[in-house]
Amino acid sequence: xxxxxxxxxxxxxxxxxxxxxxxxxxxxxxxxxxxxxxxxxxxxxxxxxxxxxxxxxxxxxxxxxxxxxxxxxxxxxxxxxxxxxxxxxxxxxxxxxxxxxxxxxxxxxxxxxxxxxxxxxxxxxxxxxxxxxxxxxxxxxxxxxxxxxxxxxxxxxxxx
Numbered sequence: 001x002x003x004x005x006x007x008x009x010x011x012x013x014x015x016x017x018x019x020x021x022x023x024x025x026x027x028x029x030x031x032x033x034x035x036x037x038x039x040x041x042x043x044x045x046x047x048x049x050x051x052x053x054x055x056x057x058x059x060x061x062x063x064x065x066x067x068x069x070x071x072x073x074x075x076x077x078x079x080x081x082x083x084x085x086x087x088x089x090x091x092x093x094x095x096x097x098x099x100x101x102x103x104x105x106x107x108x109x110x111x112x113x114x115x116x117x118x119x120x121x122x123x124x125x126x127x128x129x130x131x132x133x134x135x136x137x138x139x140x141x142x143x144x145x146x147x148x149x150x151x152x153x154x155x156x157x158x159x160x
Contacts, residue, residue, distance in 0.1 A: 055092030059083065065099075069154055076155025077126070086110060086153065111147040 062083045063070035064086030075081060084090060088103040108130070117127040134146060143149070 053091075055089045055091050056082075056084050057094075061090060072152070075156040076152075077157055078154060106145045106148055108143075108146050111153075 003147055005094045018160070023157055033040050033045065034043035035041070040045065067117060073083075093100055093102040115126055115128050117129045147153075
């Protein structure tokens with residue numbers, strides 16, 4: 001090997017070293033000091049989350065006033081589904097001003113969110129080809145409350 005032919009390797013090594021050094025400097029400047037304190041997240045985030053107002057209630061909090069519906073739900077296939085997945089958060093129902101009417105989502109899109117037939121879902125999960133299901137019953141898929149016309153949402157296998 002001739003004299004001076006290794007200079008390009010030295011330049012590449014210097015550039016690589018400078019890039020690695022710059023990476024670690026920028027990384028040190030961008031990552032918060034509390035990152036990694038309690039896990040792979042900012043430790044300060046715990047206090048930030050705790051300071052936010054409570055929006056969702058305990059799943060059992062609905063049972064305090066709605067015992068009759070709660071019993072139906074616990075006996076049905078939706079026993080493990082939190083009420084607030086279909087209804088609004090508890091703070092929209094129980095406010096500082098008293099009890100307000102609970103928004104109830106009755107749309108087909110709500111049921112489809114969980115039960116739309118998708119290949120990626122486990123075969124044991126109840127999936128419905130909504131178009132086929134509705135057309136076979138001579139119903140109109142445009143009707144927003146189409147699912148509720150036959151199914152009781154708190155115990156969906158029980159016919160209305």
